[in-house]
Amino acid sequence: MKNKVDLFDRRDCLRKILLGYKEPQSTTVLHERLCAELELENHIPKSTQRDLEALERIGDVRQVKLDSDLRANFWEWAGPGLDLTLLPTEAMTVSAIIDHAARFGLQAPPEMLGKLRKYVDGVMRKGPHRKLEWAKRITTGTRFTVLQPGRSNPDHVARIQDALRYNEPLKVTYLPRDAGGVECVYHLKPLALSYQDSNIYLSAYVLIEEWPEGCAPEPGAKRGKYSSNGPNTQCALMLHRVVAIGESGWEIPEPGNFDVNSPEAQKHLMTIHDNELVELHLRLGVNLHNRLSENPLTADQFMEQTSDGKWELRCTLLDTQGLRLFLLSNADEIEVIEPPVIRAHVREALRRAVSLYADD
Structure with missing residues (x-):
């Protein structure tokens, strides 16, 4: 145990302790945590009180009174949540x-x-x-056109982040796509947030749905993408389609060993056409060969030049919506050799595209 610690170290420790609490904490609780984390002995509560008052003067903490205990001093975090020193x-x-x-x-x-x-x-x-x-002097970007972000409510994002942190269920009023403008209430357990394609998505486990009378989908009916898949299922929801968030009185379990990067979770965030890896075989044009030589499609990518001077690429990856969009966006530089299902998809998509310009 230590007898004395620099006041700056004590106050920095108090900042970090308060940042970890959602509700205000008493001086007694904070003093006990401070002594435990810094291994202090003979450190008196009055010193902790003075440290908290000093932090209050610079705006890092705020003193509050609680009706449940008017005699005690309670404190909550009021600062920016940052403690950085950068070169x-x-x-x-x-x-x-x-x-x-x-x-x-x-x-x-x-x-x-x-x-x-x-x-x-x-x-x-x-x-x-x-x-x-x-x-x-510093910028970031992409050569692809970036869509404007969906207009999600920052308060909803913060509420979901708190629910993830404190393992809380939520009551979410949502506007499902392809439901004719009808709102539905989901009692759900938030599982993860995903930021992709200019939108924010919530992976969740839905326990109960509450639909207006006569509006609930028929059992087994196909649901719109990015809405609930039904009670007792996982799904992905678009944050800009969330109308309101409140507390749920239901106790909602969380799926064991949840991982937002797993195929099970990702299939709700994007289309995955096959859960098994596929062997992709492509014939490349010169420009795309140059690009993929410097920015490989996968870590196991292998390219070789054929006897006619063309370049062919082989790699292993999942057949996803993203892969197919990549192939179509570079269709004039790529011929898909295998697998047949992806070759057929690209061929049919290009036929539909050409038909739109048939009269020109």
Whole structure:
């Protein structure tokens, strides 16, 4: 056990302790946690009280009174949730990460990133050699057209994040796609958040559905994508289709060993045509051969040049919506040799596309 710890270390520890609590905590609880984590002995509660008051003066914590115990002092976190020291080069990387996330749909509330962005910009401006407008010097992007993000409610995102953290069920009012504008209430357990294709998706286990009278889908009916698959099933929901979130009185179990990266979870987030890996065999044009030489399609990719000077590629991967979109977006540079099911899909998609221009 330690007899004394620097006050800065004590206060930093108190910050981290309070960040871990959802509800206000008493000075007694915080004092006990502080002594346990820093292995302090003979450290008096009055010193912890003074540390908390010092943190309150700089706006990191807030003192509150609870009706359940008017005699005790309770404290809650009031600061930005950040405790960073970055080098200028590290700040440049963080700046790019923030921009890249926003560009592809991870729209955090302004107050959440405001202080981080201000800090990062401040560090980059402190360079002793050059004063630059860094927004003109660092960027991220893609050659593909990026759709505008879905308009999800930041308060809904924060509520779901809290529910994930504290293992809470939720009552979610939702606007299912292909349901004629009818709202449904799901009692669900949040499992994961996924940021993809300019939208935010919630993976969830739905226990109960509440539909308006006469609007519930028939048993076994095909559901719209990104809605519930029915009671007692997993699904993926679009955050911008969430109308309201409240507390659920149901006790909802969580599927054991859930992993959002597993095929079982991913099949709700995107189309997976086969759970088994396929052997992909492609014939490539010159431009795509050059690109895939530098940015391989998979880690096990193998390319060889044939006797006629063409390039062929072989690799192993899942047959997904993303793979098929990649093949179609580069259709003038790719011939799919195998597997037959993907070759047939690309052929039929191209025939439909050509038919749209048949009169030109």
